[in-house]
Amino acid sequence: MDMARYESCYRHWIAGQEAGLAELEAASANAAAGRATDAELRTVVERCMLGYQDYATRRRALSREDGVAFFAPPWCTAFENSVLWLGGCRPSLTVRLLYNLSGEGLEAQVEELLGGLSNGVIPTGALGITSAQLVLINDLHSRTVHQENALSDRLATLQEDIADRPLLPIVRQRELAAAARLGAAAAASGSCDGAARRRLRAARLGAADAEVDAALDSYKAALSRLLVEADELRMATARALATEILTPRQAVEMLAAGKHLHLSVRDWSRRREAAAGAQQQLGGQSAGTDNTVRPST
Amino acid sequence: MAEICCEAAAAAAGSDQKGECAGSRAARRRRMEIRRLRVVAEEASAKRRRLEADEEDAVGGRAPRYGVTSVCGRRRDMEDAVTARPEFINGHHFFGVFDGHGCSHVATSCGERMHQIVAEEATAAAGSSVSDETARWRGVMEKSYARMDAEAVVSRETAGPAPTCRCEMQLPKCDHVGSTAVVAVVGPRHLVVANCGDSRAVLSSGGATIPLSADHKPDRPDELERIHAAGGRVIFWDGARVFGMLAMSRAIGDSYLKPFVISDPEVLVVERKDGEDEFLILASDGLWDVVSNEVACKVVRTCLRNRAPRGGRERSSPTSNLSPRQSSASGGSSSSGDEEAGGPSGDGAGSESDGESAEDRACAEAAILLTKLALARQSADNVSVVVINLRRRPRS
Numbered sequence: 001m002d003m004a005r006y007e008s009c010y011r012h013w014i015a016g017q018e019a020g021l022a023e024l025e026a027a028s029a030n031a032a033a034g035r036a037t038d039a040e041l042r043t044v045v046e047r048c049m050l051g052y053q054d055y056a057t058r059r060r061a062l063s064r065e066d067g068v069a070f071f072a073p074p075w076c077t078a079f080e081n082s083v084l085w086l087g088g089c090r091p092s093l094t095v096r097l098l099y100n101l102s103g104e105g106l107e108a109q110v111e112e113l114l115g116g117l118s119n120g121v122i123p124t125g126a127l128g129i130t131s132a133q134l135v136l137i138n139d140l141h142s143r144t145v146h147q148e149n150a151l152s153d154r155l156a157t158l159q160e161d162i163a164d165r166p167l168l169p170i171v172r173q174r175e176l177a178a179a180a181r182l183g184a185a186a187a188a189s190g191s192c193d194g195a196a197r198r199r200l201r202a203a204r205l206g207a208a209d210a211e212v213d214a215a216l217d218s219y220k221a222a223l224s225r226l227l228v229e230a231d232e233l234r235m236a237t238a239r240a241l242a243t244e245i246l247t248p249r250q251a252v253e254m255l256a257a258g259k260h261l262h263l264s265v266r267d268w269s270r271r272r273e274a275a276a277g278a279q280q281q282l283g284g285q286s287a288g289t290d291n292t293v294r295p296s297t
Numbered sequence: 298m299a300e301i302c303c304e305a306a307a308a309a310a311g312s313d314q315k316g317e318c319a320g321s322r323a324a325r326r327r328r329m330e331i332r333r334l335r336v337v338a339e340e341a342s343a344k345r346r347r348l349e350a351d352e353e354d355a356v357g358g359r360a361p362r363y364g365v366t367s368v369c370g371r372r373r374d375m376e377d378a379v380t381a382r383p384e385f386i387n388g389h390h391f392f393g394v395f396d397g398h399g400c401s402h403v404a405t406s407c408g409e410r411m412h413q414i415v416a417e418e419a420t421a422a423a424g425s426s427v428s429d430e431t432a433r434w435r436g437v438m439e440k441s442y443a444r445m446d447a448e449a450v451v452s453r454e455t456a457g458p459a460p461t462c463r464c465e466m467q468l469p470k471c472d473h474v475g476s477t478a479v480v481a482v483v484g485p486r487h488l489v490v491a492n493c494g495d496s497r498a499v500l501s502s503g504g505a506t507i508p509l510s511a512d513h514k515p516d517r518p519d520e521l522e523r524i525h526a527a528g529g530r531v532i533f534w535d536g537a538r539v540f541g542m543l544a545m546s547r548a549i550g551d552s553y554l555k556p557f558v559i560s561d562p563e564v565l566v567v568e569r570k571d572g573e574d575e576f577l578i579l580a581s582d583g584l585w586d587v588v589s590n591e592v593a594c595k596v597v598r599t600c601l602r603n604r605a606p607r608g609g610r611e612r613s614s615p616t617s618n619l620s621p622r623q624s625s626a627s628g629g630s631s632s633s634g635d636e637e638a639g640g641p642s643g644d645g646a647g648s649e650s651d652g653e654s655a656e657d658r659a660c661a662e663a664a665i666l667l668t669k670l671a672l673a674r675q676s677a678d679n680v681s682v683v684v685i686n687l688r689r690r691p692r693s
Binding site for chain 1: 366367368369370371373374375592595596599600603661662665666668669670672673674
């Protein structure tokens with residue numbers, strides 16, 4: 001399996017995240033200065049959405065070959081992998097992020113309101129989430145969690161299937177046949193022979209086996225389908241928030257915060273694992289922040 | 298029916314006179330019938346007078362303005378339910394907040410059925426001889442909560458599981474499911490608040506913050522005493538819990554913790570005070586855990602108060618439209634859109650409806666602002682809020 005192509009796909013994604021963050025931050029600064037129109041901000045948001053879509057499309061193609069790679073990617077740190085859900089970020093995390101962003105500045109505005117200093121404007125926080133938007137966000141949250149749970153249930157079923165047909169009968173059948181052969185060999189040699197047992201185990205491990213390959217391929221294919229559907233849910237949740245519920249300015253702020261969170265957690269976990277002497281899976285030259293955390297050799 | 302009874306009584310009385318020469322037994326039988334019919338007629342008449350009195354009061358007022366919001370917040374499951382039923386019986390309005398635990402189906406049942414049960418019990422009680430309003434409403438609520446608690450158990454046998462019902466109503470899991478229930482009935486003359494659990498009702502009247510319910514926590518001294526007397530235990534495990542499991546001492550449902558966790562409500566009946574009563578807040582502990590009664594009332598009071606001046610400015614001249622939009626622009630363009638949606642200004646009829654719709658929206662804004670404040674203060678639970686404006690509308 002050519003893992004380099006998967007890693008290349010990921011590097012392309014990270015580079016896109018960094019470039020996208022820079023663009024969003026510039027757009028945010030322009031909006032704050034009153035120099036960006038809604039149409040311009042909407043264009044930036046749409047470019048960000050297209051970046052996500054492009055990444056999902058690339059992953060879909062690669063996952064047909066080996067979807068398993070995305071579930072515990074060797075190119076990510078253990079910390080990054082610990083927060084993956086079906087190969088990516090959990091869609092409902094986006095709603096949690098938005099709740100925290102929408103709360104910023106609200107306490108101060110409420111204090112102003114209660115102190116009679118706000119001319120009666122209803123506080124909405126720095127992000128300006130309105131009452132109607134909060135209702136829509138809550139509805140999206142419920143739908144997203146429901147769909148997440150459905151996909152999680154399918155993964156659970158798939159994982160439990162490992163202890164069922166087609167794989168378990170093969171395992172049981174092989175063990176029984178091996179035991180029978182071991183018994184026959186022992187009888188022939190007139191004693192229990194450790195060498196015979198070791199030879200049988202070596203044969204089992206070394207054999208190319210169409211039946212086993214078919215069983216494992218079936219599992220991989222099912223995981224691959226789950227990854228595609230999970231990516232679709234991630235896309236749908238982000239797109240609903242960014243283009244249907246939030247204003248262009250709010251969407252820019254949310255998308256920038258999301259990218260910033262992703263890149264920060266990635267950089268911090270890499271630095272810590274490098275400092276702890278953890279083996280770096282990424283080799284060779286790399287652009288951007290990865291250089292700064294790679295241990296010198 | 299009352300008229301028929303009266304006519305029958307009159308006819309019987311008439312026949313009595315004509316039958317003076319009849320046997321004494323027949324005469325006694327007729328007199329007994331007349332007496333019974335007169336009693337029935339009197340009862341029907343009294344009931345009709347009581348209902349008419351309620352209706353007369355109802356004519357003088359309209360449904361109160363209120364706002365409702367209910368969000369999942371930082372949890373993955375929504376277990377709260379909220380009900381608002383204006384005019385659920387003549388001149389009376391029902392509001393309820395039900396915060397479920399263990400699963401959502403008990404709270405959902407409360408949301409769907411509690412107002413119907415209270416309506417049935419209130420209608421039945423209207424015909425009773427109890428003249429004391431406080432005692433009558435207390436009886437209505439106690440019966441209603443008992444019936445709702447019984448239904449919470451039965452519902453697992455009769456109803457199919459709801460799509461979001463995690464326990465799938467399978468024993469023994471559903472015996473660990475329950476709900477708080479804080480209910481308010483706003484009548485022409487009285488506020489009735491019944492509470493079971495740790496959701497809460499808070500009244501603002503004359504600028505003062507007045508709790509109308511007391512949280513049923515297991516370590517509340519009288520609750521602790523009641524639980525111990527029943528043979529139960531309260532264990533401190535991340536707070537006081539009945540048998541270390543449930544963080545409230547009263548709830549609808551929770552069959553496995555009876556008789557230690559009971560569904561008896563504490564009922565408060567207060568007379569309404571025109572000119573003083575401002576608003577009532579019902580909310581789940583997702584709000585009250587992070588926002589005090591006083592702060593909540595200040596926020597709502599300010600929201601309700603600040604609606605009037607803006608309405609006035611909008612009516613005074615077209616140029617004043619710039620001011621609200623400019624000031625709200627700092628809050629985001631959608632917020633500005635909300636303001637514009639308030640309605641036309643400059644038109645006489647439009648001004649009137651605009652003022653009314655602005656006042657109606659103030660309650661919703663207040664409820665959602667409290668919700669957002671709870672989220673900003675890191676509330677970790679579902680948040681459900683009802684804000685009820687108690688100032689009576691002027692007669693039209």
